[in-house]
Amino acid sequence: MRIPKAISDLIDSFQKLPGIGPKTAQRLSFYLLHVPQSELDSFSQNISVLKKNTVICSVCKNVTESDPCPVCLDPQRDQSTIMVVEQPIDTIAFERSGKYNGIYHVLHGVINPLENIGPDEIFIKDLLDRLKEQESKNFQEIILATNPTMEGDATAMYIAEKIKNLSAGNQNSRIKVSRLGMGIPTGADLEYADDITLKEAIVGRREI
């Protein structure tokens, strides 16, 4: 028996998503046959506008509806502290924890030689460029909140080194560099950390 093309095409699409294997892709596709057409239309519409209706903030590289994003423009937030994270989804975790009131810098990845991702492939240079405005912006602290994986740690070390080199040329504007504290299991994703763990990680951050 041949699966109708409309269904096999949808199965192929689902299978391209992370964490979805062939069986789940099949189940989801056949499930959608039972969903009313109006819901399917709105589902496909949501996917269709996902990228069209979002932009990357030119300052912090987070995903947003307007550029610069509301966090970068918010005078209530501590504009002198930057939390460096791997992915936009990580900022959602920290926002939800309610424990962080600074601003962000989103790298959109980590340095990973095995996957040919070097420092130039992610937004590290943009972070350093931000810090070069130190005279006018007066940044106090950079919190390196990459995931506690081998790649996340290596990326944090790389950035810390670069910031130190940057500060070395300017004695008056030394920027404190810290790494998130313990509590998040090694190898884990920040995205899945609960609020209390995240709060403890922020409070327990250590200078490097």
Ligand SMILES: [Zn+2]
């Ligand atoms: Zn921003």
